[in-house]
Amino acid sequence: MARPDLGASLHHLVRSLVAAELPVLARHGISMWGYAVLGALCDSPVRTQAALAEAIGADKTRIIGTLDKLQEAGLIAREPDPADRRARLLSLTDAGRALYRSAQGEIQANEDRLLALLPAEDRHGFLRAVQVLAALTREEIIGGPQPPRPI
Amino acid sequence: MARPDLGASLHHLVRSLVAAELPVLARHGISMWGYAVLGALCDSPVRTQAALAEAIGADKTRIIGTLDKLQEAGLIAREPDPADRRARLLSLTDAGRALYRSAQGEIQANEDRLLALLPAEDRHGFLRAVQVLAALTREEIIGGPQPPRPI
DNA sequence: TATTGTTATACTCTATAACTATA
DNA sequence: TATAGTTATAGAGTATAACAATA
Incomplete structure (x- = not known):
């Protein structure tokens, strides 16, 4: 009698937890990635979009649309860094912080x-x-080298 | 100081756990859905593909290709039910059980x-x-009615 | 007609690479 | 040239609906 797989059990649990979050987020007018962005910025501002993407486990190209919408809604500030105008300084507005807290509460x-x-x-x-x-890095979770076995 | 979201923490953990499983499954020549199918059939045979799909949280149309491959590889048996030839009796072959146990062990x-x-x-x-x-149904996890708020 | 399985289609999400601007 | 951001494209994964076979 083997124990159930951790991965399989948690996979099912997470999909349901996400399904539970979606109506809450929809009522707040943000997506799941939007919620992740607000959560990452809640702790402290971020200096580049690439760093933010990495922090939430997303691709840098994937969060651009999300950032566009959050900025349009006045939930985040996104200004070129005066010291290096290639980078974008990202931070939460008061409205963004309030909305995040409300969604997180529910x-x-x-x-x-x-x-x-x-x-x-x-x-x-x-x-x-x-x-x-959850604090482990992906590499730590994956573990030792998994060499592809020759056929 | 709010606690981190359970959903977000587990989401990251699950993605890494899945990433850790993929090389193992690749070496065994099966996909993640294939592994889920074998796991579901390991406990007991199933009488219809729709029931199997529901058991592993997939769509019935999504597992057809997976079943094709598992059958081709001789890992599962898939025969029309003599009593109702619309249904397909699904069960694990000895090879399927052995392969599942090997993958699960790793x-x-x-x-x-x-x-x-x-x-x-x-x-x-x-x-x-x-x-x-993990034993809770999706409905139990989602919880009370989430009525869409009128605009 | 209702149900099981299958196929076809469209839609979303994701990943890759090419492009613009700043340095 | 190198880096940050953006755009475009293709690919995988998923969901919906139409179809065929059986009851």
């Missing part, structure tokens, strides 16, 4: 509802484990 | 390496929590 309320299903012990262990595992 | 070895980074307490709580949360 999203975490639903997550809290699910976490309440767990015994307190397991819940705390789970949250600590997620924090540790 | 995949779980890597997962075990990551789990070993956690204190034993957290690890056990984490595994129990994942089991409970």
